[in-house]
Amino acid sequence: MSYQVLARKWRPKNFHELVGQDHVRRALVSALDNDRLHHAYLFTGTRGVGKTTIARIIAKCLNCETGVTSRPCGECSSCREIDEGRFVDLIEVDAASRTKVEDTRELLDNVQYAPSRGRYKVYLIDEVHMLSTHSFNALLKTLEEPPPHVKFLLATTDPQKLPVTVLSRCLQFNLKNMPPERVVEHLSNVLTQEQIPFEDAALWQLGRAADGSMRDALSLTDQAIAYGQGHIDAAQVSEMLGLVDQRHVGALIDHLISRDAKALLSEVTRLSEQAADFETILSDMALYLHRMAVAQLLPDAVDNAQGDREQVLTQAARLTAEDVQLYYQIAIKSQEDLPLAPDARTGFEMALIRMVAFAPQGVPSEGGSPLSSQAMPMQGQPVSEGAPENDAPQSGQPDSTKKKELTDLSLTEPPQSAPVPQPVAQGVYGIPDDPQNIALNPDTPAPEPQLVKFTPPAGGSPKPTDQTTPPVSEASADEGRFGDTQPQEAGSRVQSARASLGSGLRTVQFPSASADKISQASKRSAIPSQETGADHLRLHNSVNTDPGSTPEKTPATGNDIPPWEVVPVLSEPNPIAEPNPIAEPNPIAEPSPVAEPNPIAQEHPSPPADQPTQTPAPPTPEYQDMMPEPMSEAVKQAPALRDTALPETAEVEITPLVGPCPEQLNTNQDWLQAFAHLPLKGLDRSLAKNAALLSREGTHLQFALKAVTENFLTPERQASWQASIQKLFNEPLTIEISAFSTDLDTPEDYEAALKQRRQQQAEALFARDPVIQALQQNFDAQVLSESVEPLI
Template identity: 45%
Template sequence: MSYQVLARKWRPRSFREMVGQTHVLKALINALDNQRLHHAYLFTGTRGVGKTTIARIIAKCLNCETGITSTPCGTCSVCREIDEGRFVDLIEIDAASRTKVEDTRELLDNVQYAPSRGRFKVYLIDEVHMLSTHSFNALLKTLEEPPPYVKFILATTDPQKLPATILSRCLQFSLKNMSPERVVEHLSHVLAAENVPFEADALWLLGRAADGSMRDAMSLTDQAIAFGEGKVLAADVRAMLGSLDHGQVYGVLQALLEGDARALLEAVRNLAEQGPDWAGVLAEMLNVLHRVAIAQALPEAVDNGQGDRDRVLALAQALPAEDVQFYYQMGLIGRRDLPLAPDPRGGFEMVLLRMLAFRPADTDDAPKPVLKPVGISQATADPANPVAAPAPAVPPPAAEPAPAAPAAPAPLVVPPPATVDHEPELPADAELRAEVEAISVPEPVAEVVDLPWEDPAPTSAPVAEPASAPRPTPQAAPTAAPPVHDEPPFDPSAYAAVGMDRDDEPPLDEDYYGGESDPVGFSYLDELAEHVQEEAPAPAPAPLPAAKPATGLALQWLELFPQLPVSGMTGNIAANCTLIAADGDDWLLHLDPGQGALFNTTQQRRLNEALNQHLGRTLNLRIELVLPEQETPAQAAARKRAERQQGAVASIEQDPLIQQMIKLFGAKVRQDTIEPVEALANQGQ
């Protein structure tokens, strides 16, 4: 008898023999036991996970001579014929080779005929996503309402290519990939039953190489048995697959942990003897580091998918968590840059040496760089030695030109200034400036004026003066001109008028003065001044902090103000008021006198109308210019802004990254640049 490969010999023949896919088997077993059978099933999943196997088992369950059951006998003629692939009512169709619409029509022409041997006629269409669009359209109606004796079972590895009309007519089951643990467990059972010696490490290599497919694992096991002359050994499997020895990756990580450059390069040399793919080696290192990071965060979450759980846990105990994160990030960057290296091995070695060279800042062997001072002049830092650094380029002030002296100048000694108990201390910059100015004056001047930042003039300095001029007394000595202060630049925003909107229509006609002009009298000017004072908008001063928090009527006004339909100057008047009395429909408001420039009868009328509109009744509103004792809406808004600003400043100052920058680099936080998040969001809108 010819040899039968393991994948076919050990194909499951019942649901009990299936490995994995419990979520699919449970639904199918319950449906068969309860006779709740659908007319179309769709199985999706990667290659070798059991799609066709489950379809054949369903065909046996439906046509077994013992009846419709989830546990077919496996001994009747129908079960044997299905296992041998010669049951006439199980029609297996390869959609990849029969994609034309004519093939689908031929299939549908036979649907109308009843089954020959079995209870149901089962159509198994494999790789159904390969059918053409016309074939899918031709299949739709029959797939939706087939004869009661017809069952469709579709299988595909790419369900995204199926039309939604097909998916909606089927019960869809997604088969999962096989985990390495499950593959190793099944291979151990198969090899033990076949009396083939094996090593556990070899099975883990086969389980990872199978990549979730049980059929691939069985095929690789057949190849390993042939390669190892009847044995499945780890060295033979590693040589057959051309894979990397997993232990060598741990050797590289152990050398990194110990900081041993010699051992690190020796490990690379041992790797090079196998001629590996250096990008694959880096990927294997990243895989191990990922599992080490999981072990440090949650040790019980580490799986044994590669048979090295104990080594991962040991490495997680020995390697600091920050080193694991750093090595992982450095490995990712190195894998990206590896194609740019002149030599792949050299690029891999540079990645490892880079990992070895850098250490976190808080370790004992971390480099301690000396930071040069930024923005600090040496003269300021060392006032005792002002000439240690070059003097700043400050041009000396231009000396006043001395008057022309006659032929016979007479020396004049200026009386010394009044003595003081002690000389004022000057900063280093002022001393340096005084010294430079003293050296750079070539000629004595006619008059010496003591500047506030200079030392008093020496008493023995001669001053040239005309001979005929009388000796001036200290009272007659000319005094220095007062310093001229530059006017600050004009800021139009400080005097900008409050913007008007549609709520602020022009005042009524009776508010304007309509008399004749009087160019010589003052009546017109008085009236014009009153009109401008009443109607011209003026900048609203900032509200003063409230003396007391709002309670009672004042608190009710705080809650009522945001609901009023007012804006512009009328809204500003209402924001700076507080409710003092509310006797029925007679209301009294106190307005901050600082806002009196904006207040007039028009604003009072508009505010009264807004209250009437909001409350639905007619009020008699009076407003008096009296400083409110309790908090107004404007003061409440200013207080909330200040609290948000203080919270933003505190959040910035307490930020660990900001504190680290201040500590390491001498950084300073400019509080005038800090804005709350709400303020920035409002600016973006």
């Protein structure tokens, strides 16, 4: 007895032996058991997934001598003849070899006759998409209303080529590809019953190489048995399939983890000596990295397909999740770039170099130890020498916790018993620098001091010289805000939190005012800040005239500024203010004396008539140069045509974008109409698009270029332009550029004018539509002209 290949020997004989395709099996078994059979079935799917097998099982279920059932006996004469391919009432047709309409007519001539042996006459048409159009048309009527004793079973790998008239007459089932897990399970069962020794890693290689086809998997298994002389070994299967041993992939991943560039390139050299397929190696590395990512997320879900589960778990523990994702992404993208590389090895080495070079730990060295990176030190690492202390994060406390702590502290209301010192801010949104211009009203509650981000002078923070006078510092301000209970601890907490936000935030230094200036301020009226609109912030600072008064919390508004935000400081000239001798920050902040009530100062006093109105200073010329030019919202109009005219069309039509090509190229009008038909692309087409035809003498054409420099015109572009004209008109025409400016129309102008006319025509047709007019009349609708565009 001759040898029978595994793919034919292990073909399923009934639905319960069918591997996979549970969605198809469930529907067909239910239809057979409940006598709800359709007259035409269509099975689609890739090769080797069971289309013909399912069709033959249906034929056995319909013609089994025990009756119509989902469990054919397999022992009666009908079942045996169908298995052996000699059942007279099962007509199998290869549509690829019988595509003519005469073959289809001959096939349908016997449809009207009753079956000879079985209960149904079954027509199995394989690769039905290969039939011709006339064959489909001849089949439609019979396929729609066949005799009651006829069933049609169609199978195809390309359902997109079937007419919709055929698809609508069939009950369609789409068979899925076989996953590697299902293929390995079936191969393990087959080889166990065949008593052939095998390795699980070899079966996984065969399952992935089958690419979803069970028949391909069984055929490869036959080849592997012959290659391994009666047993299936993983190494021999790798050699047979041209794959790379997984030990090489694990070694590459291990060198990536240790960041040893020299060992990586040495491993590539060894793979190159074995004539390895580097595209396959990249794919295997991506699969390996995917298993590592699964191991980091769910270790129990890692399979032992290659017998290296412990190695995958160990290597996954040595890498961060970010590194695994980075390596996986580079491996996937490098497969796209590999065909563009000078050779496969170069592309593969560049992929490995990118994996090592883009890792966040720094640039690797020859021995594998990473060099120092230029990035900022990570959490837990020591701060490099020379870095400011305020920039270093506090030990054991992340930045997010410090930011939250700062926010909570800034929202804490001050106690009612603690006095709040009121510093004087200079030049903030219209507030004059001179303290004489500050209203001193004892009846007005003192607002909460605002924290202003301020960059200290280059000389560093000034140091106090008089120890008897307490300086106005952030610590003293925080003491008033957070209460007198442990003021130093609260101040240190705020200072620590602000230091963690970066080196840009420093302690606020307010200018101090002398006693004589304060006394002068009580004799003058306050000049209010000019209104600048609802979108601007106004900062009002006043001096508390009553030391025993209780500060009140200002109501929270949308303009509250957190301590870490930047408050812009604008200096505006005050024409009535005296020169401020304390413009520079004074390290010594003097206490504000108690001033007498000023009956003239009000909340919003009007300036006297004899005083000029304060106006903001105009922007400097340097700032004016940096401002962008205002953009015009006017629609750009197409240039008017001078020597040509657009084609005439009816009022209810839209001018075609591409008109008919002229037979001759004699005038500029012919050139404008023929340009759309030229086989030019890219810069060559842009060159011809800005040209106008001046004249023609025999077969010689003279052109003038418009808005094109001579450097842009190269001999190659001119030769490509000339060749396209010769190909279009089938004449040995030659071209010459005789001028670089012209008043004639160019294809650029012609196309712009044509598009403008088409847009106007589309808007006119849209406006004349009765539905649009009804919407405008009934609902007062408006048409957005910019949303209307011609589609033809």
